[in-house]
Amino acid sequence: MAYNDKVLDHYENPRNVGSMDKADSHVGTGMVGAPACGDVMKLQIRVEDDGTISDAKFKTFGCGSAIASSSLVTEWIKGKSLDEALSIKNSDIAEELALPPVKIHCSVLAEDAIKQAISDYQKKQ
Amino acid sequence: MKRPIYMDNQATTPVDPRVLEEMIPWFTEKFGNPASSSHAFGWEADAAVKKARKQVADLIGADAKEIVFTSGATESNNIAIQGIAQFHKDRGNHIVTLVSEHKAVLDTCRHLESEGFEVTYLPVQPNGLVDLEVLTAALTDQTILVTVMAANNEIGVLQPIAEIGAICKERSIYFHTDAAQAVGKIPMDVNAMNIDLLSLSGHKFYGPKGVGALYVRRRPRVRLKAVMHGGGHERGMRSGTLATPLLVGLGFAAQLAMEEMEEENKRVYALRENMRQGIMKQLTHVELNGDLEKRLAGNLNISFNYVEGESLMMAIKDVAVSSGSACTSASLEPSYVLRALGVNEEMAHTSIRFGLGRFSTQEEVDFVVKTVVKAVNNLREMSPLWEMAQEGVNMDDIEWAAH
Amino acid sequence: MIYLDHNATSPVRGEVVPLITPYFTEFIGNPSSVHGSGRAARKGLDEARRKLAQLVDVHESQIIFTSGGTEANNLALMGVALQANFNGHLITSAIEHPSILAMCDLLEQRGVAVTRIGVDSQGVVDLNALEEAMTPETFLVSVMHANNETGVIQPIQQIAQRCRQAQVIFHSDTVQSVGKLPVTLEGVGADMISLSAHKFGGPKGVGALVINNRLALSSMLLGGGQERNRRAGTENLPGIVGFGAACQLVGSNQRKEYERLLGLRNQLEADLSNLLPELIVFGNETERLPNTTLVGVAGLDGETLVMNMDLAGFAISAGSACGSGRTQASPVLAAMGYDGAVGQSAVRISLGWSSQREDINRFAPVFARTVKRLQQMSAPLTMAV
Numbered sequence: 001m002a003y004n005d006k007v008l009d010h011y012e013n014p015r016n017v018g019s020m021d022k023a024d025s026h027v028g029t030g031m032v033g034a035p036a037c038g039d040v041m042k043l044q045i046r047v048e049d050d051g052t053i054s055d056a057k058f059k060t061f062g063c064g065s066a067i068a069s070s071s072l073v074t075e076w077i078k079g080k081s082l083d084e085a086l087s088i089k090n091s092d093i094a095e096e097l098a099l100p101p102v103k104i105h106c107s108v109l110a111e112d113a114i115k116q117a118i119s120d121y122q123k124k125q
Numbered sequence: 126m127k128r129p130i131y132m133d134n135q136a137t138t139p140v141d142p143r144v145l146e147e148m149i150p151w152f153t154e155k156f157g158n159p160a161s162s163s164h165a166f167g168w169e170a171d172a173a174v175k176k177a178r179k180q181v182a183d184l185i186g187a188d189a190k191e192i193v194f195t196s197g198a199t200e201s202n203n204i205a206i207q208g209i210a211q212f213h214k215d216r217g218n219h220i221v222t223l224v225s226e227h228k229a230v231l232d233t234c235r236h237l238e239s240e241g242f243e244v245t246y247l248p249v250q251p252n253g254l255v256d257l258e259v260l261t262a263a264l265t266d267q268t269i270l271v272t273v274m275a276a277n278n279e280i281g282v283l284q285p286i287a288e289i290g291a292i293c294k295e296r297s298i299y300f301h302t303d304a305a306q307a308v309g310k311i312p313m314d315v316n317a318m319n320i321d322l323l324s325l326s327g328h329k330f331y332g333p334k335g336v337g338a339l340y341v342r343r344r345p346r347v348r349l350k351a352v353m354h355g356g357g358h359e360r361g362m363r364s365g366t367l368a369t370p371l372l373v374g375l376g377f378a379a380q381l382a383m384e385e386m387e388e389e390n391k392r393v394y395a396l397r398e399n400m401r402q403g404i405m406k407q408l409t410h411v412e413l414n415g416d417l418e419k420r421l422a423g424n425l426n427i428s429f430n431y432v433e434g435e436s437l438m439m440a441i442k443d444v445a446v447s448s449g450s451a452c453t454s455a456s457l458e459p460s461y462v463l464r465a466l467g468v469n470e471e472m473a474h475t476s477i478r479f480g481l482g483r484f485s486t487q488e489e490v491d492f493v494v495k496t497v498v499k500a501v502n503n504l505r506e507m508s509p510l511w512e513m514a515q516e517g518v519n520m521d522d523i524e525w526a527a528h
Numbered sequence: 529m530i531y532l533d534h535n536a537t538s539p540v541r542g543e544v545v546p547l548i549t550p551y552f553t554e555f556i557g558n559p560s561s562v563h564g565s566g567r568a569a570r571k572g573l574d575e576a577r578r579k580l581a582q583l584v585d586v587h588e589s590q591i592i593f594t595s596g597g598t599e600a601n602n603l604a605l606m607g608v609a610l611q612a613n614f615n616g617h618l619i620t621s622a623i624e625h626p627s628i629l630a631m632c633d634l635l636e637q638r639g640v641a642v643t644r645i646g647v648d649s650q651g652v653v654d655l656n657a658l659e660e661a662m663t664p665e666t667f668l669v670s671v672m673h674a675n676n677e678t679g680v681i682q683p684i685q686q687i688a689q690r691c692r693q694a695q696v697i698f699h700s701d702t703v704q705s706v707g708k709l710p711v712t713l714e715g716v717g718a719d720m721i722s723l724s725a726h727k728f729g730g731p732k733g734v735g736a737l738v739i740n741n742r743l744a745l746s747s748m749l750l751g752g753g754q755e756r757n758r759r760a761g762t763e764n765l766p767g768i769v770g771f772g773a774a775c776q777l778v779g780s781n782q783r784k785e786y787e788r789l790l791g792l793r794n795q796l797e798a799d800l801s802n803l804l805p806e807l808i809v810f811g812n813e814t815e816r817l818p819n820t821t822l823v824g825v826a827g828l829d830g831e832t833l834v835m836n837m838d839l840a841g842f843a844i845s846a847g848s849a850c851g852s853g854r855t856q857a858s859p860v861l862a863a864m865g866y867d868g869a870v871g872q873s874a875v876r877i878s879l880g881w882s883s884q885r886e887d888i889n890r891f892a893p894v895f896a897r898t899v900k901r902l903q904q905m906s907a908p909l910t911m912a913v
Binding site: 142149335 | 533537548566602625626726763765834
Binding site: 003008011014017019031033034035036037038039040041042059060061062063064066067 | 509512
């Protein structure tokens with residue numbers, strides 16, 4: 001499968017790899033996927049008191065498209081409000097990275113990861 | 126060192142330059158149709174075909190008359206299995222094979238099931254090998270064919286072909302082996318191993334693609350129904366113009382394999398072991414898939430825990446390897462061969478097949494080991510599973526959301 | 529040695545060989561593999577597919593690469609018959625290539641009703657017989673575009689039209705016509721056409737079945753999912769690349785090559801007829817391929833003539849080169865109503881891309897001399913009878 005240049009760029013220079021303290025009340029953690037399916041994405045956000053996402057980190061077990069999708073969303077959500085972040089659709093990710101049909105599920109995972117991270121953060125408040 | 130480094134010799138091998146050299150004149154100067162019996166162009170081509178037939182036969186201890194040329198192992202497997210089943214269906218309707226066979230065998234067996242045949246797909250042990258007692262127990266008085274591959278394309282394990290041959294002979298059951306991965310790599314002898322039908326493929330042992338052969342025993346005569354019908358070439362078992370250049374290539378590749386197999390095996394084995402030990406020494410949580418001893422010298426199939434196989438392939442993009450079988454790589458399913466060994470889906474997703482061959486070098490092995498170790502370490506740093514493992518989380522305790 | 533047996537096989541064109549060789553040793557990946565090396569292979573495969581698609585004017589997805597014409601013909605018939613579950617009726621002609629006729633015999637054994645329609649004295653399929661053979665159960669008609677022995681072109685447009693009316697699938701074996709005539713799937717009007725690379729300057733061991741994508745076709749070779757699940761097996765990449773290159777060469781020059789071959793063939797027939805007034809040219813009252821001539825002289829043995837021509841340095845053939853060295857009277861000529869004596873004298877001279885005027889100039893007088901010599905040798909025998 002030939003990868004798109006943007007996928008390769010994110011894969012080779014992933015942005016925002018890392019972890020935050022998941023016990024921190026400002027941190028929301030989303031973990032989606034399953035090892036048996038070949039992808040697991042962990043996305044963490046730091047949310048300031050004014051409701052903006054000041055930082056995002058990810059770790060992903062998965063193919064190049066999964067890694068690129070998670071790297072891309074960490075870039076996109078930084079500086080956004082929670083509502084703005086929630087408005088990101090998997091189709092936006094798939095389009096940006098020109099994912100082929102068999103890799104669309106990677107973008108779906110990334111969207112789910114945002115939602116889960118935000119929901120985790122909101123539960124802590 | 127040439128890049129990319131080719132380490133996918135179980136998917137396909139390059140044509141040996143010596144083989145190509147033999148082939149070239151047969152495209153342009155000596156281009157006759159071997160079936161043209163009326164002029165010198167045809168005779169010369171026919172003589173070349175005869176020579177190739179002998180070279181291939183010699184490699185597997187057969188007689189030249191027992192070789193049926195085909196377009197490759199897929200076709201050979203189709204002819205052997207369908208041909209025996211259709212011809213001998215009055216004698217019985219049961220076929221025995223393994224769950225870890227090549228798709229060409231499995232798909233043909235599945236098709237036969239739709240036509241009323243019964244097929245037993247035997248499990249394999251965790252090392253990839255069939256248990257002979259299990260195999261024997263599966264045979265019934267309705268069994269007409271046992272088909273078991275000689276060497277597995279993904280994990281390189283060598284099935285006990287001679288033992289299976291003896292079991293089948295004793296019960297007068299036809300024995301076919303898909304030896305596409307074995308021929309030219311390990312000694313195969315159709316008589317010593319009691320093989321009735323054997324499939325082989327040119328492009329798996331440094332010959333050209335688009336050509337293969339089916340060995341069909343003549344004494345006692347094995348009869349089968351053809352798949353390809355037409356001019357009555359190949360004793361009526363396979364019609365179609367014989368592609369002289371490809372056959373010349375196949376024959377010469379067989380001759381080279383015969384002459385050089387022993388030396389080559391030693392060399393490739395040493396490279397493979399250097400590579401295996403190099404990787405194992407520097408990385409934890411890696412597992413070899415398939416038996417270490419009963420294995421093709423050039424095959425190494427390793428699961429790198431916590432690192433997804435395709436992303437690892439991207440990380441080592443200067444090295445051509447496979448994750449699972451090349452034939453199924455477009456699907457998202459983890460390898461059915463690894464699943465058959467009892468490897469869990471997660472570990473199957475982390476597997477990489479390194480296929481070393483005639484043209485692999487120690488320099489390449491060193492480079493690949495270094496590249497792989499670095500890539501695995503990087504990807505683990507990026508892997509949430511690795512992080513959890515480091516924290517002591519038991520992955521089995523987590524309820525993963527299936528998607 | 530002068531080669532005039534292009535309907536059996538043609539040499540690979542000189543331009544094609546250097547394009548193929550890198551795919552043996554350099555671009556070696558399995559086109560199904562995802563790594564870089566596999567991708568280079570995939571690119572070669574895709575390009576070749578595009579070139580063939582362009583030649584026969586179809587979309588790339590309509591092409592199924594096979595190991596050659598025989599497999600393509602087999603697949604066309606078997607693939608459709610499997611879909612029909614071996615129920616129904618199939619019509620073919622008596623002059624088809626053995627890969628069609630033998631497959632029809634097999635399908636008959638498996639329950640398909642088969643009608644083999646005849647031809648007239650010129651070797652043209654009898655359209656009335658086709659009309660009579662059509663039944664509501666008919667699901668497939670297979671008639672070749674041009675015959676391999678006589679070169680006679682069949683009325684495929686009419687057959688195609690009749691099939692469309694009746695909603696019957698139409699397959700045409702275009703193995704002999706591609707490269708000698710402009711052939712497209714639309715032009716032929718068929719749902720499926722078969723091609724073989726080695727008949728027009730590509731390598732042996734590769735061919736294709738080109739199909740209408742609305743057609744449901746079962747695979748004959750199983751296992752691996754290549755060619756959109758319609759033909760399993762690792763692709764013969766160098767072969768396919770060579771096939772594509774040959775298609776491109778043919779496509780760039782079709783009209784001119786047709787005229788050139790026609791000129792050579794007509795000159796050959798004129799020369800031979802001048803030297804041998806008793807010469808019969810089979811099918812010469814109807815449209816034929818520009819490269820083929822099947823000739824005979826009553827009372828001569830074609831095999832003997834061919835052997836003598838071989839000794840004189842010319843490769844021609846008696847009938848087709850398809851079995852395994854067997855020699856029997858041509859079923860094609862028998863179907864045209866030629867009795868043993870005339871039928872057995874037939875020899876085929878077929879030109880191709882490498883044929884030159886000089887070849888013809890040298891061939892005609894030697895052929896005439898050889899015929900006369902053989903006639904003299906057998907003359908007393910004939911008189912005694």
